[in-house]
Amino acid sequence: MGSLILCHKKKAKQPYEITRIHIRIYTIEELCYYICNNLYLIDYTIMNTQLCDWIEQELELKALAERLRQEITQSCSAEQFVLTILKESTIYGQADINKIQSILEQLQNQNEVEREKYKADSLLKSGEYASAILVYQAIVSREWDDSxxxxxxxxxxxxxxxxxxxxxxxxxxxxxxxxxxxxxxxxxxxxxxxxxxxxxxxxxxxxxxxxxxxxxxxxxxxxxxxxxxxxxxxxxxxxxxxxxxxxxxxxxxxxxxxxx
CATH class of the missing domain: 1.25.40 (Serine Threonine Protein Phosphatase 5, Tetratricopeptide repeat)
Structure with missing residues (x-):
């Protein structure tokens, strides 16, 4: 996952696993890193009580866990859910939060193909050219979206x-x-x-x-x-x-x- 500077000292004994991409997370920083680098994957599947329980029990962030549970009960959007995590982590400044929110709003109005292109564009921008090629090729190789x-x-x-x-x-x-x-x-x-x-x-x-x-x-x-x-x-x-x-x-x- 790369090296991260820990703003919160607590590291989970039991990791939280993102089964969608088979990745294990041990800190709030790693969770935020995952969110920010996979915005195109954000959907309702991230909103679950297991994540809330893990945040409370393993990271001892009880207030954040309670707020996230309330948002699940109130049927908030997945975008709002992850923004709450990012804001409460205190890792990001307001300018960064605004930028992430803007990207999430843009992705919310896109279909699956457009979100995949965003993923490939992000890989291309970060210099991961071979990975970007694989995603772009996957898009053009399947049946094209008539919309x-x-x-x-x-x-x-x-x-x-x-x-x-x-x-x-x-x-x-x-x-x-x-x-x-x-x-x-x-x-x-x-x-x-x-x-x-x-x-x-x-x-x-x-x-x-x-x-x-x-x-x-x-x-x-x-x-x-x-x-x-x-x-x-x-x-x-x-x-x-x-x-x-x-x-x-x-x-x-x-x-x-x-x-x-």
Whole structure:
């Protein structure tokens, strides 16, 4: 589960098991960590008296346990239930709570496929590219949801392209971006496709692909301008003093290693 800084000293002798993903929890911090990293899994199954009893008996947080029991009796939402846990733990500040609440409200209005995409997006954002790919692939491999348009699935293919690209698998990335562009026809998808082809193809094959295709050539021209702009912005962020320092450091390294 990773290392956590304990704000509450009490550690359970008997863990609480989240059977849905086969994980054992020993502290209130671990429970909060599970909630915040699995918001897409939050539903009524987390609202149960066993959890309340565990919080009271193992963690000795009687007031929190009583409040959670009241919320179960009052048939509150699962989102409100977990927010109570997060608030009462005193681990998170109000800004963090507001952000989590906003995400929960957004997820509450989404169907299962959209929640799965949120899971994959979270994995992609955190750098867990291989895991994100598995979730995205699972979404596009099954029967598509008629309530969602083609552009939604096009963006999933775009995310797949991003994940493959971050792993330097440009050939696979190009295939995903090509499918993404076919589905949603967004210019950024075409740019990403051309860039991935450029990185993943042999020069002759890339030139052959580009030649005679005005749309590709026009997009490639825009892509070059984007690259130039980004380079200019990077240069603007580097002060002359910092650049001079880097040059001195580079020369020192070269001298020490006998390169110059």
């Amino acid at each position: 969602l348009d083609k552009a939604f699935y096009g963006r999933i293919y775009g995310c797949l392209g991003t994940a493959y690209g971050r792993l330097f698998l440009y050939e696979e990335a190009a295939k995903m971006y090509q499918e993404a562009y076919r589905l949603c026809e967004e210019p950024q998808m075409l740019k990403a496709y051309i860039y991935s082809c450029y990185r993943g193809m042999q020069d002759e094959k890339f030139v052959k692909m580009m030649s005679g295709n005005p749309a590709y050539l026009s997009t490639a021209s825009l892509l070059k301008e984007d690259v130039k702009r980004i380079r200019r912005e990077i240069d603007m962020d580097i002060s002359k003093e910092q650049l001079d320092q880097w040059k001195k450091e580079y020369r020192r390294i070269d001298k020490n290693h006998g390169i110059c």
